[in-house]
Amino acid sequence: MSSVRVAVDVGGTFTDIFLMNDDDGTINVHKVPSTPADPGLAIIDGLRSSGVPFSEIKHFSHGTTVGTNALITREFPRAALITTKGFRDVLEIRDSTKTELWDAYWDMPAPYIKRRDRFELDERMDATGNIVTPLNRHELAEIARVLRKREIKTIAVCLINSYLNAAHEHEARDILRAELPDAIITISADVLPEMFEFPRTATTVANAVLAPVVGTYMGQLTTRLREGGYDGNVLVLHSGGGVMTAEAASHHSARLAASGLAGGAVAMRHLAELCGVKNALGLDIGGTSSDISIMYDGDLRVTQDWSVEPGYPIRFPAIELVTVGAGGGSLAWIDEGGTLRSGPESAKAVPGPACYSRGGSRPTTTDANLILGRLGQVLIGGKMQLDASAAATSIREHLASALGMGLHETAAAVLRLANAKIADAIRVLSIQKGYDPREFGLVAFGGAGPLHACEVAQELAIPKVIIPPHPGITSAMGCALVDVRHDATRTLIARADESGFRELLGLARQARAQVAALLDSEGIDAGDRRYEYFATMRYVGQWRSLNVRLNENDTLNQVLSAFHSEHRREFAYAHEERPVEFFGLRVTGTGLLNKPVLPELPVGTGEPKTLGTRQVFFEGYGFVDTPVYGRHLFKAGQAFAGPAIVEQFDSTVVIVPGSRTTVEAHGNLIVDLGV
Template sequence: MGAQRVAVDVGGTFTDVFVVDEDTKDFFVSKVPSTPDDPMRAVMAGVDRAGIDLSSVSLFSHGTTVATNALITRRFPPAAMVTTTGFRDVLEIRDGTRDDLWDAYEDVTPPYIRRRDRFEVPERIGYDGQVVTPLDEDEARRVARLLRRRGATTVAVCFLNSYANPAHEERMREILLEEMPEASVSTSASILPEIFEFERFNTTVANAVLAPLVSGYVDRLADELADGGYEGDLLLLHSGGGSMTPRMVSQYPVRLAASGIAAGAIACRAIATQCGFENAIGLDMGGTSTDICVVHGGELRVTKEWQVEYGHPITFPSIEVLTIGAGGGSLAWIDPAGSLRNGPQSAGADPGPACYATGGTEATNTDANLALGRLGTTLAGGAKALEPERAERALTEHVAEPLDMSLEEAAGAVLKVANANMSDAVRLVSIRRGLDPRDFALVAFGGAGALHGAEVAKELSIPTVIVPPNPGVTSALGCLLVDIRHDLSTMFSHHADEIDHDELEEAFTALEAEATERLLHEGVTAENAVLQRSINMRYAGQWRSLAVEVGSGAEALEEAVARFHEQHEREFVFRRDDAPVELYQIGLSAVGRTPKPAFPPHERTGTADPEPASRRRAWFEETGWVEVPVHDRDALPVGTTFAGPAIVDQFDSTTVVPPGTRAEIDEWLNIRIHLDASSAPGHDSKEA
């Protein structure tokens, strides 16, 4: 093979590898079990299993769960926070909201840094950037020495109003590094120079606790790749849908939280667009969870505030993805009222579903699919053997007998509850926002997405399901479709009709200078750099704001204000053209374009209803037990059509085509499942 582009995505159960040959445009995939104790072992095992010669790799992109898992498990290095006197408890006071408005007894999980590790220093910057109380350097040095004695390895410096004047934070950082040269120090003015101290403080604290963990992992992996012959930069996908090099990751590790989730959303948009759909819903179902994203008008929705755990916001732009506890390993259980539930608890990779025979004894979605014949007896090309007897035993013991059901009814009920949970989640991101799922295609991927996609689409009346060529490694593909990207912002509070355009231009120019420096630092040439300005606007007196893209000059601002009114009406169903508009914040997206793989369409050579590779008995609610054709996906050329019920097996996933639907292989090698079989290609009216 010629030069290769490689992407590796680490999931909760499997680590996926996607390799593209730059010359032939051919691609192949590999899949190995994840190693939660040290994800790098699975990354290198995937590289080895795929037979990759790292010296021939031109680009290596990586989506990682290291940051997300660290925030979930809270296995942090010794960390501390230094803040303005009187603001030690901002992290616990929070913003007064609750995840469940009606549960007064539910406590939010504690801050990432305990109260006893948060220290105060006398200083005060006013809202306008003027020094109200000078920094007490003697007290600052005393705190720094105390932290050194306590063994802190990473520190978050969060002073009030530092976004308006970072001088005190910068001096505090200098003092800390003088006393603790090996420590990692994150200042809120450099991480997130924005108003609202809780969001700024929490984002900085998250960055601080992740810095040693993420930097250590990234540096070790980069060294390992270099030892194997890779000469380029390791690119790491971040939550905003771009990538970063290790040099920038060391400064902004918090951006890697939700890294792999963003990759799946990016791949979903690319696949849907290629198939001619501007509106698509992504259903990425893995071993532990399901990630749902929405592509509307060809664009992914981006949110400015998100969280791994409720009550701990991370205020960086992130692709909006809804994650629920519904995966292949999600446990079926019966609540105290006798109702069947599914997830969010999961068997995960260890001990895994009962059918894995690795210690799990409770029934999971994977066990239900196996018991109903929808899954074969091996996964990942034979790397994982499944034992149907163990699956049936778990379902009988934990579901069928307690609910007085047959085995088939119990397994069907488990899948039905899982599908209902996913359908409800899709409704949250579509119908709740005024979007009709019937106007969308469903892109089903992940190791288990193709097993459930058609049933979820039926529940929502979505007419078309798209299953990518390698659904189990689609998120890894997404890692190859992103550019280097940085998002910068600064406060700029003025009424739109009172703007000093020279002042606005000066503020944007300062952001552009910093962005250009970052891109140059990452080896991006000027011709590959793209800078896009935006302004966060709101009606005067409002709290929430909307980001609107803007050019340069007075006319550009007027056009942006007009777009703000339109966007506000679309988002909140009303507009006030006569109300004064306030500029709240300016932002800049700095993109460094990277080469991306291109996949040419294939010629149509397939036929209708080809002879299957094999047949096996499978159970569906509409038909009961029935013998269904099992197709080998690699043997299905473009243009092939066949009716459900049918099953398509492949290395990284299994696709279920249920009764009453019809499937086709399109020119991009996707399986398109049409739920209205009478209008699908290759339909024979006599069959209907």
């Protein structure tokens, strides 16, 4: 009988595999090198190395960087765009804003579709959705002839004002399917029926160019799993923090562009809830970057303002994240003015930090952690030896001599700078959005997250830090904790009065029907569904808008009150006497899936036993004789005071002086910083 849940996080360097047996609650973790040329191959290799027969897998979900990497590297088939006459250059014109305001030398990345493959079509809808110029079928047939000659089989169709009336886009799709039966055709009415031609065009184009890439990847992975004996759904994490089936992913391919990052945020929410925390910040530090996410009142914050490459928005709802180039492998360097810098360039896995002895000679954050005693001489259960002398030589030669500082003083400065960069990124997602970090807990994971979490929290006066049981594979675990999720959006510009509210409710019913059809196609039972409604609102005359959660039975006055409250929270003021208007609507449909229940640790008392002590540097204290614990020896309920070092297979935890750490029932470490 199938009893094993599998969740996979496909990264650029490693593919992390999280396996949990529902029968006895045991968890196993595997890491295998990623195979960028064929990402699915690492998944299959990792599952085979785990020893679990494919036929015993009851649930498979994964996050992948396939979509992100394809957009960054431009490795996708040649594609075409068909648009209304006069709108061929909308991808260059964009919305007339300058992404890098003060950089006169910064150039926009080239559009995903070259100008010679963008075609104008004679047709026109007016601003109310009425037909002004019928679609020229003969002209479209001629475009299809050119596409056939150029052997282009990926086509995006984005016609002006189609969000109000999609008749011409549907007609164009039918004609193109008849003329080019092998082509993959994406229309904006199916992808993003919203106003503003540039973000709608950019999202439709991103979805189109990724469709063959994602379709091929999901098809190959599904075939391999089926051949191995797995007969369940092949689920993939999308940007909104839910999962889709392989078929749905092929139709909404651009949603996979942030797939890999969403898993960590989902896991952060789950772990925070286990620890009784309703407001939490997620800190995922890997080898190259730090990814920060936020949960407020139990909900992950969602945005539609994101992109893979600057200037080309993807308007699908996505978990709001901030990424900064500060990771374990971030290089420390001296700029032309003699100032110490950290990142964003990374030593990567190869050659890696100097202490890895893989050819790297430049100093990194990892080298500084080793010099200051925060890391031990071995990692990954003894599989990797660290060379402290190589780290010291690197810091002396590249940093200390130029700064006129000692070895340990320089290493401490490197860590202080890295922590400051991470803290600044957290401020962007919290303080600049109207949230007070002092009201949040910090959930830290990734291989390097637990090394920096306590000091970052102290800088922001965050009172509590949570370290998951398996920090290094928390993002993979997050893929096992998600539900099926789909979103539908509508554009609406109407006064927030009774008439506008009725129009909003009518669009909500339409959007819900669209989402329900997607859940039907994925076999979600009616009793396992949950629908959420969000109205985009603003004061009349205001450009910026806010997303306000609606309840199904809310009155207009309740909706207005919620808007004023949200405006006051984010911008510190509200004008309740000013008129308000609706600007859009989003309906989210969630299909609830059975999730793994994390096992509880045996109960213990007193302090855990130490493995010994070592000299560790702490800011403001210098080197301190610090107890070292083995995490595998911890029991629920045990507690100990900082300073402390906790070592485990996939990470090292640094706990600062003056704190108190408790082992939670499921193995989370809850660090009370006393701030």
